[in-house]
Amino acid sequence: MTEAPPRQLLVSPIKDGTVIDHITAGEALNVLKILGITGTTNERLSIATNVVSRDMRRKDIVKIEDRELMTEEVDRIALIAPRATINIIREYRVVEKKGVEIPSILIGVVRCPNPGCISNTEEPIKSRFEVVEKGLRCYYCDNLITRDIARHII
Amino acid sequence: MYHIISILDFSREQIDDLLEKARRINENRKIERSLEGKQVALLFFEPSTRTRMSFASAVSRLGGTTICVDSVEGSSIIKGETLADTVRVVSGYVDAIVLRHPKEGAARLASEFASVPVINAGDGAGQHPSQTLLDLYTIRQSMPLERINVGLIGDLRYGRTAHSLAQALSHYHVNLFTIAPNGLELPETIQIELQDMGTEICECAEVKDVIRDLDVLYVTRLQRERFPDSATFVNVQQSYRVTPQLLSGVRDHMIVLHPLPRAGEIDPAVDSLPHARYFEQARNGIPVRMAMLTEVMQ
Numbered sequence: 001m002t003e004a005p006p007r008q009l010l011v012s013p014i015k016d017g018t019v020i021d022h023i024t025a026g027e028a029l030n031v032l033k034i035l036g037i038t039g040t041t042n043e044r045l046s047i048a049t050n051v052v053s054r055d056m057r058r059k060d061i062v063k064i065e066d067r068e069l070m071t072e073e074v075d076r077i078a079l080i081a082p083r084a085t086i087n088i089i090r091e092y093r094v095v096e097k098k099g100v101e102i103p104s105i106l107i108g109v110v111r112c113p114n115p116g117c118i119s120n121t122e123e124p125i126k127s128r129f130e131v132v133e134k135g136l137r138c139y140y141c142d143n144l145i146t147r148d149i150a151r152h153i154i
Numbered sequence: 155m156y157h158i159i160s161i162l163d164f165s166r167e168q169i170d171d172l173l174e175k176a177r178r179i180n181e182n183r184k185i186e187r188s189l190e191g192k193q194v195a196l197l198f199f200e201p202s203t204r205t206r207m208s209f210a211s212a213v214s215r216l217g218g219t220t221i222c223v224d225s226v227e228g229s230s231i232i233k234g235e236t237l238a239d240t241v242r243v244v245s246g247y248v249d250a251i252v253l254r255h256p257k258e259g260a261a262r263l264a265s266e267f268a269s270v271p272v273i274n275a276g277d278g279a280g281q282h283p284s285q286t287l288l289d290l291y292t293i294r295q296s297m298p299l300e301r302i303n304v305g306l307i308g309d310l311r312y313g314r315t316a317h318s319l320a321q322a323l324s325h326y327h328v329n330l331f332t333i334a335p336n337g338l339e340l341p342e343t344i345q346i347e348l349q350d351m352g353t354e355i356c357e358c359a360e361v362k363d364v365i366r367d368l369d370v371l372y373v374t375r376l377q378r379e380r381f382p383d384s385a386t387f388v389n390v391q392q393s394y395r396v397t398p399q400l401l402s403g404v405r406d407h408m409i410v411l412h413p414l415p416r417a418g419e420i421d422p423a424v425d426s427l428p429h430a431r432y433f434e435q436a437r438n439g440i441p442v443r444m445a446m447l448t449e450v451m452q
Binding site: 117122124138139142144 | 160255256280347
């Protein structure tokens, strides 16, 4: 008779901060990019990718220590990880758990792929997209992004 | 404040109201002076003949005056000034701004920074709402817009007038027939959008297959730079050319439109046929632009 492999934690718990769970497999780094967290920022991070998940088969997890993410920050994640859940941790306990909702307007998150768009010039504006059923519509040039949204994240 | 930036911002009721206003202006013998004492800036950062002249004429017929910038070279843009700063400054001089600019979305940006109404007179390959409105106006002179068969022929990939017209016509449950050379078909995103709005689109290989079913044939310019070599361009241009022979047997009320300038797409022999409406279409720029100016200045 074969024994089931022992269950073990891949990433240790954090004392305070945010755990983003149920990220679409392979999108963890893009999630960090959307949140503006890069190698040069100060947050202590744990990232697990392609973790086995009962609901999603495979998922990514990101843990950010000593930083509680705001709703408007995490909602932008919904673009690439619509099933992500956000857990706010204090003293090792989950004090708040929420899903992500796609915002109706995205400002300064996605670059318009249309090279002729005024938002890709030196004008004093940020890119702005309306979230529509088929994808994202540029507020300035009406260009519609229907696929591969992560590639256009600033 | 009321700006006119994109035909996509218009509901069917707003389009109908504006076309009706243009019709009344056209039929009204007494001179409307709704721009008396007002000044309009025509900021044209790209070459234009018809649009610039007809806006100038429309302002003048409404009793207003214009100040103009005719090129990037003649403006502070060449010194590195942003469009945002330019429209903020010009807003202090005038009562409205008519803008043509090579970048798509320029008019939308201008409307954010201007303190006076902005009318988009064409932004790059993007929107050109006054052209769309005068196209609709010209069709409506001949027939109701509801449920007609409209053929779009030519460069449907880069031709902004065809895109905007198709988008506006989607309010009227029309059937669209598209006839375009390989690689110059209507962009997929626009097709999806039109189908979502309930427009039936039929892609046709040859115009002669559908010409007898059409109420409107909208011809757009084929540009040499879109083709790999001159021979291919000439071949395609010949096969897409509208001639009196092509139009034989079409519906009596069928009309041929073109935003002009034409470059060989329509045989000059078509000009004398009752179907040819492209010069009337250009003339309609005056009442339509008068209606737009009156609308934003209210």
